[in-house]
Amino acid sequence: MKVAVLGVGLTKFGELWETSFTELFVEAGTKAIENANIDGKDIDAIFVGNMSGGRFIDQEHISSLIADYAGLTPIPSTRVEAACASGGLAIRHAIMGIESGFYDIVVVGGVEKMTDVLTERTTQILATAAEQEWEANLGMTFPGLYAMMARRHMHEYGTTREQLALVSVKNHRNAVNNPYAQFRFEITVEDVLNSTVVAEPLRLLDCSPITDGAACLVLASEKKAKEFVDNPVYIIGSGQASSTISLHGRENIAIMDATINAAKEAYKRAGIEAKQIEVAEVHDCFTIAEILAIEGLGFVKIGKGGKATEEGLTEIGGKIPVNTSGGLKAKGHPVGATGVAQAVEITLQLRGEAEKRQVNADIGLTHNVGGSGGTAVVHIFSK
């Protein structure tokens, strides 16, 4: 498979009190369409990832809202939802629309406005990505689920508290050079270990923040893309997998089977192996999540993610730089936008437009997770 990335657009990520939901996606969309150098009339369809407009801003029917405010009616518009994997899944649906021959040019957006409600409410809304009846309703939270994965990973594989902290330290360091990132400052292992407890053993600086933001891509068929650009970045692999919505329903709590299965499909479709990946944006909603991701994606053996992080494998300058953008931890995590923002970063890296955080790579990967691992979406990009 081969789908071209014609254009990318991103808003600043952060607590954007003065910016509305509609302003966010219009900004990202306009940037992507300008970046692609296409016209509104060239667009065949819109797909948008959004987790919970209904709970965060009391707005459903996001698909129509977006087409309306982007000035793109009557172009068909579809919202895609898989909790925090909504953005990645929207990309996959756009790809399927193009690969099937149904559409030539598709705009894929992701957007979330999270700061219009108070933190306790946000915690409750995010917990709807867990199983409401048998996890959230009993007092379970999202940090709590990942904390339980972390505890089990430490128990089974000897992963240390410091190794978890190093994920956050690295991602903060990368975000310093990303002008779109929410947190552009460095932190130390001590800062992480001394930060407020959220859910033992995870602390505040192990957790991605509450973020407003939007991201957008313009995708096109290989044939159509040639009318606009000579050497676009291509998406050459796509994988998606489901697992139980509840963490307790899984065979093994210390691995993420949806990641393993989604990666398997993506590598197969791309005709490549894990060891060929040279840069990756993975779903580090919590520090333990990046360790589970690099293991599930096959960058390191199961159980070795903490050690590999400590040895610098995933740093800029390491063998596989991971989360050069700052990741969800430091770039910010507007849930529905995250999967699309990951694709923006990998496209910039492969185009050679990542400025001070540029790495040398021809093949890149994005990895987006919904909930505690009930959904995973993986995409592979190539020059």
Place this chain on the structure above:
Amino acid sequence: MSSIPRFWRNIKSRYNLVGTKCLNCNRVYFPPRNLCPKCRRESKIVEHKLEGKGIVLTYTTIHVSPEDFGKQAPYIMAIVKLDEGPKLTTQIVNCSPEEMKIGMKVEAVFRKIKEDGSSGIIHYGYKFQPIRTA
């Protein structure tokens, strides 16, 4: 504020740990399932009461809680593997965070889970506590 039928229809499972069993493969499910994911159309699902004993597979102490649980924080949550096989998520009571250990034996107790404000439903159900040998 939760709906009354939604709460009411789960009472049997929440109060008495009634799960389900597939007579085709003998797997036991909790939370209950009306379709056996292994046998699917061959499923023969019947109710199955669980003993309420098991071991802790992993745990956490929640400090930042959702709205409904604000008054209870910090509290311990765990995944417990029941002796009959199924795993469930539960609060652990009568135990300090320092006493918690992976592999420790626990048993179900009946407790108040939460209140829907001052005039809504009071939710009751299972929590687990350590089995202490005298």
